[in-house]
Amino acid sequence: xxxxxxxxxxxxLFPAAxxxxxxxxxxxxxxxxxxxxxxxxxxxxxxGFENFLQVFKDxxxxxxxxxxxxLLIAVPIMTAIALLIAVLLHERVSGWExxxxxxxxxxxxxxxxxxxVFNNILQLNGILxxxxxxxxxxxLAGDWLGSADLALWSVMGVIIWREVGFGIVLFQxxxxxxxxxxQDAAKIDGAxxxxxxxxxxxxxxxxxxxxxxxxxxxTMLAWxxxxxxxxxxxxxxxATQIMELYIFNFAFRSSLPGIASAVAVILFLITLVxxxxxxxxxxxxxxxxxx
Amino acid sequence: MKNRxxxxxxxxxxxxxxxxLLFASFTVxxxxxxxxxxxxxxxxxxxxxxxxxxNPITLENFDIALRNGRFFLWFSNTVILSVGAVxxxxxxxxxxAYALARMRKFAGQTMMQTINTALMVIPxxxxxxxxxxxxxxxxxxxxxxxxxxxxxxxxxPFSIYMLTNFFRSIPMEIIESALIDGASTFQVLVQIILxxxxxxxxxxxxxxxxxxxxxxLTALVLLNKDELRTLMVGITLFGSRYNSEVPVSMxxxxxxxxxxxxxxxxxxxxxxxxxxxxxxxG
Numbered sequence: 161x162x163x164x165x166x167x168x169x170x171x172x173l174f175p176a177a178x179x180x181x182x183x184x185x186x187x188x189x190x191x192x193x194x195x196x197x198x199x200x201x202x203x204x205x206x207x208g209f210e211n212f213l214q215v216f217k218d219x220x221x222x223x224x225x226x227x228x229x230x231l232l233i234a235v236p237i238m239t240a241i242a243l244l245i246a247v248l249l250h251e252r253v254s255g256w257e258x259x260x261x262x263x264x265x266x267x268x269x270x271x272x273x274x275x276x277v278f279n280n281i282l283q284l285n286g287i288l289x290x291x292x293x294x295x296x297x298x299x300l301a302g303d304w305l306g307s308a309d310l311a312l313w314s315v316m317g318v319i320i321w322r323e324v325g326f327g328i329v330l331f332q333x334x335x336x337x338x339x340x341x342x343q344d345a346a347k348i349d350g351a352x353x354x355x356x357x358x359x360x361x362x363x364x365x366x367x368x369x370x371x372x373x374x375x376x377x378x379t380m381l382a383w384x385x386x387x388x389x390x391x392x393x394x395x396x397x398x399a400t401q402i403m404e405l406y407i408f409n410f411a412f413r414s415s416l417p418g419i420a421s422a423v424a425v426i427l428f429l430i431t432l433v434x435x436x437x438x439x440x441x442x443x444x445x446x447x448x449x450x451x
Numbered sequence: 452m453k454n455r456x457x458x459x460x461x462x463x464x465x466x467x468x469x470x471x472l473l474f475a476s477f478t479v480x481x482x483x484x485x486x487x488x489x490x491x492x493x494x495x496x497x498x499x500x501x502x503x504x505x506n507p508i509t510l511e512n513f514d515i516a517l518r519n520g521r522f523f524l525w526f527s528n529t530v531i532l533s534v535g536a537v538x539x540x541x542x543x544x545x546x547x548a549y550a551l552a553r554m555r556k557f558a559g560q561t562m563m564q565t566i567n568t569a570l571m572v573i574p575x576x577x578x579x580x581x582x583x584x585x586x587x588x589x590x591x592x593x594x595x596x597x598x599x600x601x602x603x604x605x606x607x608p609f610s611i612y613m614l615t616n617f618f619r620s621i622p623m624e625i626i627e628s629a630l631i632d633g634a635s636t637f638q639v640l641v642q643i644i645l646x647x648x649x650x651x652x653x654x655x656x657x658x659x660x661x662x663x664x665x666x667x668l669t670a671l672v673l674l675n676k677d678e679l680r681t682l683m684v685g686i687t688l689f690g691s692r693y694n695s696e697v698p699v700s701m702x703x704x705x706x707x708x709x710x711x712x713x714x715x716x717x718x719x720x721x722x723x724x725x726x727x728x729x730x731x732x733g
Contacts, residue, residue, distance in 0.1 A: 162554045162626065164636050169550040169557045176547035176607060177563070179540075183604025184570050186585065187578035194580060245475055253468050261719060262476045265483070268715045268722065270665045272683050273704045276690035277486050280697045287485055287501040321478070326726060333727040353464060375572065382574035386667040390687055404576045404668075411580045412672060421580050428577045435572055439565070 188428065194421035204418065211422035221423070223398045224406045227312055231380040231402075234316050238376055239369065241320075242327025247361060249328070250335040260329065267325040275390030278318045279305065308399035311392055315400055319387055323379065327372050334368040335361070374438055382427045403427060490702040497698050512702035516689070522706055524678070525685035531595060532670075532681060533663045536602035537656055543603070544610030545652075549640050551611070552618035553626065564615070570608035575669055583672055598673045605669070606659040613728045617651040618644060657718060658725035664711065682707055 195211050198204040215221050245263060249256045266274065281288050282304035289301040304314040338361075346360045362369065385404040392400040394409075403423055411420035489497055490512055491505035516522065550557075551564060582601060583592065591597030621644060629643050645652075670681040680688075686707045693700040715722055 162630075162636055162639070164554050166557065168636060169554045169560070172546040172550035172554070173563065175543040176611060179543055179600070179604045179607055180567075180570065183582070183601055183607075184573065184578065187581035188573075190581035190584070191577060194584075241475075245472065248468050248472055251468070253465070253472060259472045259476060260723075261716075262479055264719075264723065265712075265715065266479055267726070268661070268711050269483075269708055270683055270686075270711070272667060272687045272690065273486075273708050274482075276686070276694075276700060276704055277482050279690070279694065280489075280700065281482060281485055290501055321482070325479075329723045330727050333723070378572055378574065382576055385576060386683075389667065389671075390690065404574075407576055407579070408668070408672075411583070417580050417584070424577045424580060427574065431573055431577070432569075435569055438572070439568070 191421045191424050191428070194418055195425045197418055199416075199418040199421070207418075211418045212426075214419055215422045215426075220398055220401060221403075221406060224401045224403045227400060227402050228381050230312060231316055231319070231384065232377060234320050234380060235373060235376045238320050238324045238327055239373060241324050242331055242372070243357075243362070243365075243369070245324075245328050246331030246335060247357060249332050260332070264325040264329050266322045269322065271322065271386035272390045274318060274322050275387055278314075278321075279391055282314055305392055306396060308396050311396060311399045315384075315387055315391055318391065319380075319384055322387075323376070327376075330368060330372055331365060334365055338364050370437060374434055378431055378434055381430060486701045486704055486708075489698050490705045492698045494696065494698055512698045513706065515699050516693075516703040516706060519692075520685065520689045520703055521680075522682075522685070522703070525680055525682040526710070528674075528679055529664055529682040532598055532602060532674075533660045535595065535599035536606065536663050537659045539599060539603040540607045540610050540659060541652065541656060544607055544614050544655075545640070545645070545648075547611050548614035548618050549644065552615045553621075553644070554636075567608050567611050571612060575605055575666075579668065579672055582669075586673060593674060593676045593679060595679070598670070598679075601669060601673060602663045602666070606662055609662075610655055610659065613655055613725070614648070614651065616728070617648055621647055654721045654725040654728065657714070657721040658728075661711065661722065 196206060196208060198207045198210070249260055253259070280286055283289075284303050284306065286304075288304070292298060292301045302310050305311050342360050342364065343356060346356045351359065382404060384402065385408065388394060388400050388402050388405055389408075394401040394405045403426075407420045407423050407427075409420075410416045410423070485501075488503075488505055489501070491508045491510070493505075493507065493509050493511070496505060496507070496509075551560060586592040586597045586601070589597070591600070625643060625647075626639055629639050634642065665683060666681075667683045667687065670684050671687075674681060674684070686703060689703050690700055693703065
């Protein structure tokens with residue numbers, strides 16, 4: 161370690177700390193403040209938990225929260241797909257690099273682009289329904305975004321389509337750093353492909369799978385605004401209403417930032433609870449590095 | 452190595468593996484293919500056949516898109532925003548990471564790192580309301596400096612995290628020999644550490660640019676003026692305006708995607724390394 165004057169580290173940290181206070185520190189503190197005030201414009205009287213009570217009574221919020229919970233179904237699906245594909249790529253199937261380039265590409269495409277392209281594909285007379293009709297699966301064709309029963313599932317499919325690439329490269333990179341001896345030993349012992357996947361690979365990847373699951377859960381609860389805003393704006397009716405859109409609408413459409421801040425506080429607290437397991441993972445890895 | 456020998460012989464598992472990967476690739480490529488072919492179709496051509504290659508090929512959709520959408524303006528707005536935010540974030544993060552990774556233990560070091568790691572996953576939607584009110588009070592709403600500051604702040608936790616990990620991997624002996632030669636703390640950073648960290652910094656710049664480039668919510672709230680719209684906000688409006696003219700809409704989406712797709716095809720490893728860096732132990 162560099163032996164510096166005792167103030168030097170603080171000097172180097174100062175710009176970043178000031179920036180973080182500006183973008184995270186102050187806003188996080190004031191979102192709690194706003195959530196307990198009846199804000200008109202930029203300030204208002206203290207009203208305790210009134211905003212939270214309002215939110216908990218609002219059926220639109222119930223729907224929004226339920227939809228975010230429903231989106232969590234995507235997490236195990238994404239994890240399974242990403243794991244399977246990462247393992248296949250790791251086995252150096254011929255052309256694996258090309259496959260990886262293709263499979264990661266959606267993650268580079270912007271969410272509005274993805275949303276608008278899928279909006280057209282999923283139209284009632286869009287290419288998906290036409291394909292289904294032309295191969296004799298007419299009964300599967302549906303109003304993917306226009307029907308209240310289907311819309312959220314369609315949005316979920318699009319989210320999976322774009323986000324799964326991150327899981328693939330993440331798992332594949334982690335596989336590279338694994339000890340191959342265990343795999344070889346399992347092979348010699350006659351373990352089949354699936355057995356090796358479940359009893360060797362997945363346990364070895366535990367930490368990074370946990371990381372991916374936590375990050376994906378946070379994404380599904382609080383980081384899918386772009387998809388919904390571009391594809392459905394919460395509709396039809398409230399069929400794809402989600403908490404982020406609820407915040408956005410209350411803050412910037414209905415000008416009720418107090419109510420919106422209460423939901424923001426709820427999302428913040430959920431995120432905090434969810435990242436606790438990540439710290440366990442990180443502290444373990446730090447110990448590993450220092451020893 | 453043993454694996455590779457095995458795969459020269461055809462067997463069923465190998466066929467299934469290819470089948471799975473081909474199916475996944477098809478699912479990924481199909482929407483991209485749809486965007487590509489549709490962008491070159493006439494309106495009539497599209498309604499007659501959605502699957503085939505465009506025949507006749509037309510460039511009219513691009514013409515309409517460019518005349519009615521302000522793609523060049525949105526593009527340059529996004530470039531200004533991304534360059535400003537990424538530059539600012541990288542500068543502050545380099546200094547902070549140097550202190551966290553390579554200076555002697557100081558009070559608050561662990562706390563700073565813990566908070567920083569936590570901030571990486573806080574969704575921006577949580578901060579958006581106070582941010583809007585704060586920038587309004589500071590008269591920075593609807594200005595580049597305001598938005599650049601916010602974006603720089605939002606990507607900085609990841610920048611610090613990644614650079615701290617990277618700086619830790621630089622052997623202490625290299626730094627010590629520079630110190631013996633009489634280099635100051637700052638000279639060690641500029642002359643020794645930064646050159647070694649160049650690939651890591653490129654990776655970081657790529658990932659952060661992608662983040663700022665693709666963000667919708669923050670730009671929608673903080674840059675809500677016609678002349679300041681980013682590419683993402685612009686194409687979102689463009690998409691809803693042309694939602695009944697699919698070929699024009701697809702031409703617009705193709706135009707908007709080209710810069711990042713080209714960067715990706717040439718600098719793929721930076722994208723992949725950078726996005727993985729947040730999770731895999733450095």
